[in-house]
Amino acid sequence: MSGRRAVTLADVAAAAGVSVSAVSMALADHPRIGTTTKLHVQTLAEQLGYVSNSAARSLRSQRSGTIALIVPNTGQHVFGHPYFMQLLVGLSEVLNLRGASLLVSTNPDERHGVVAYERVLQSKAGDGAIVASAAVDDVNVLRLVDSGLPVVLVGHYPAIADAVSVAVTDVEGARTATEHLRNVHGLTDIAHISGPLNHQTSIDRLAGFRAAMGVDAEHAPVVAGDFDEESGRRATRELLESNPGLQAIFAANDEMAYGALLELRGRGVRVPEDIALVGYDDFGVSRLTTPALTTVSVPAVEVGRRAATRLLDLIEGIAQHGQETLPVTLTIRESCGCPPST
């Protein structure tokens, strides 16, 4: 078996005693090929183990059948986040269903002034791209969208308002979470640990927090982290030192909330009795901490599904209109001060 040359259309054609084009058309179920020949060719192709060469097919048809998932950040930073896994689950589900492949492109390496992921599209290795978690000021994203190639953005980019994007209601989610702390638990001194503020998600969650804080917003302490656990820990240290009366912390994602939890626990501060804590994302393990983390559940799998669906539709020429926003929901557990649910 080993080392055998791949079987091509020509091989099948020779075996069937017809022309190469006849074989191609027979396999494509072309109406102008006789039923007998068609059947004969098809069984023969299967017997010989014919598989069409994807490079040749792409070259001829100007279509690769592949879409690129573009992750501008460096591998470690983004794959590490569970958010990404969920996105992948949703993406691959739809792509499998519709017979497309997934090319993962993480390399931000710039060459000849063109970032790697722009090259992916220009080289026609992918028919379109899904861009995950780029900074709002990433000029390459803007260029990619402007290039007219099929692109779907995950998250909103106000600077590219007309781009096709799929996001979640981050402002509302953050507001709801903060309001829960204020209205249900009657807390007033609430701090926010935000994500990196060049990401729209961070901006929106901060905006939601501020909206909920109303007139107190200008005094409410905000420290920026970078979505990593360690930064949550650092931010918490900072907050505790400069805000003695602090009653609650709302972190822009769960990992930073874990960091906060660890830091608070390390200092003997009880959660939620002394300080209440709320996170954001709800990927997997927020249930398992003690206390279980109250957080905002983000439907990342569904975001992935929608992004893939819209991109494939776009590629097929079905026009897509602007932004799509999926709702998030507040998931109440114990870290906010609510009683444990059975």
Add this chain to the structure above:
Amino acid sequence: MSGRRAVTLADVAAAAGVSVSAVSMALADHPRIGTTTKLHVQTLAEQLGYVSNSAARSLRSQRSGTIALIVPNTGQHVFGHPYFMQLLVGLSEVLNLRGASLLVSTNPDERHGVVAYERVLQSKAGDGAIVASAAVDDVNVLRLVDSGLPVVLVGHYPAIADAVSVAVTDVEGARTATEHLRNVHGLTDIAHISGPLNHQTSIDRLAGFRAAMGVDAEHAPVVAGDFDEESGRRATRELLESNPGLQAIFAANDEMAYGALLELRGRGVRVPEDIALVGYDDFGVSRLTTPALTTVSVPAVEVGRRAATRLLDLIEGIAQHGQETLPVTLTIRESCGCPPST
């Protein structure tokens, strides 16, 4: 900018006033092209934004520059596991470094008797493949290896002993973990929640457990789960009901350990005072549970790196010899009964 036709070698050639082949050779830095022409062509190509068409290049060079990551299980099942993400981090790191792309193939859909991921290689969409987490009895894996195409397996497959693979010392890891419970904490009634026993990882971890249990191995209760949290919960219920004297549970991965923790907590059983708990994998959040989970740390990122490296070497014709095994380490936290580290 939108809708512009892609610029090809011919365009650059026309602009430079030389032949297409001259342009091709100039861009490839061929020695037989004059320095002046070379420079001229290169600047011109950059100006025009030339990017070589990957389909044409693949077709001509019989090389796609892409490797496939094959995940026989269905998307949800496998992407969900953090193990997979770590693997991806390691893979993409090496691939980026060496200028290769990553094609993710999850669809196990069988068509014409050839599974989708075998088609990926036969269609030359990928130059080689990394197979992650297939069942030991998956005949397709065997066929893939037998086909002579470059394949690296993640994990060992005793049935295909001569295949190139990268795995971890699961038997030793499980034995060390179990011995810790026995020797350090003096526990005797220890149960194991195994993974699905058609996966070598599960088999090895069970073997390690049995080895550590010595003569008690035959009485030691073992319940098989499927690596999911819920199955850990179910297994724990089962174990508690039929083993009143149970002192410890060793779960074959962390997620099942979480399930065990949840179940024990729900029943008011204290961990580790009443029942000690040890997991396996150590991906991310085991630190955050209460008590923090004692577990076996698996260097999954490094496994990814090694697998990618070996596959690329294999593709370049550098022979690879059999199995490579990376060491795991026991990470002691609190759930086994050890005191919390500061």
Add this chain to the structure above:
DNA sequence: CAATGCTGCTGAAACGTTAGAGCAAACCGA
């Protein structure tokens, strides 16, 4: 039975690239 229309195939061209053979011009030592 000539004109027309199907049916079922073949042949050629094209997709964009690369590699090797070929060929002129320049250069060299003798």
Add this chain to the structure above:
DNA sequence: TCGGTTTGCTCTAACGTTTCAGCAGCATTG
């Protein structure tokens, strides 16, 4: 001045596929 080498490019073919015009042969029509 001449064989021979070197330099710098062009030409051609090939990778495997798809598509479309073309063309027989046969059936249908008036």
